[in-house]
Amino acid sequence: MANIDHEQREIVVKRLRQLREAGYLTAEHVRLAASSLGLSERTLWRWLNNQDDVHRTGAKRIGPSLAAGGERRVFENRILFRGFTYLASELHRYHGYKVEVHYIPSDNHFVEVHLGAQHLCTAHMENHPTAGRE
Numbered sequence: 001m002a003n004i005d006h007e008q009r010e011i012v013v014k015r016l017r018q019l020r021e022a023g024y025l026t027a028e029h030v031r032l033a034a035s036s037l038g039l040s041e042r043t044l045w046r047w048l049n050n051q052d053d054v055h056r057t058g059a060k061r062i063g064p065s066l067a068a069g070g071e072r073r074v075f076e077n078r079i080l081f082r083g084f085t086y087l088a089s090e091l092h093r094y095h096g097y098k099v100e101v102h103y104i105p106s107d108n109h110f111v112e113v114h115l116g117a118q119h120l121c122t123a124h125m126e127n128h129p130t131a132g133r134e
Contacts, residue, residue, distance in 0.1 A: 004037055004038075004039065008037070009047065012033055012037065012044075012047075013044075013047050013048060016029060016030065016033060016044075016048055017048060020048070020106065020107060025107060025109070026109060026110075027041075027109070027110055027122060027124075030044050030045060030048070045104070049104055049105075049106060049107075068100065068101075068102055069081055069082070069100075069101035069102060069103050069111065070100070070101065071098050071099070071100055071101075072098070072099060072100075072101050073096065073097070073098050073099075074091050074094045074095055074096065074097050074098075074099055075095065075096075076091070076092055076095055077089055077090075077091045077092045078091065078123075078126070079091065079099070079101060079111065079113065079123055081101050081103070081111055082103075082108065084108060084125050084126065085125070085126040086101075086110070086111050086123035086124060086125055086126065087123055087124060087125075087126050088113065088120075088121040088122065088123035088124065090120060090121040091113065091120070091121065091123065094115065094120065097115065099113050099114060099115050099120065100113070100114040100115070100116075101113060101114075102114065108125065109124060109125050110122050110123060110124045110125065111123050
């Protein structure tokens, strides 16, 4: 992991949180910021999401920033979750399967999809600019 000074960390996290609050934060923003700082995306997501997000929603915590969303069935290349449709081209191979969905409680733009211990893909909210492009 890169040696990031406290001030630099605060600037990046503050800007990404502003994007999230405005409803514009995407996984691509986090990827680019993490890459430019020499960090893993997971580290940057951990910085962005604190324990308060999980306590407010009552969600079960998975890893540093993801909550378990339960089991969902794959329909073609989509998953329905919390009133939204999430798309990923990789899902077509798993049509009809029951998969586990993990999410960040404060960010509904994407979900992580797992089959058992295997991470299948990241599915993005339908009508979101990155939906179905992975």
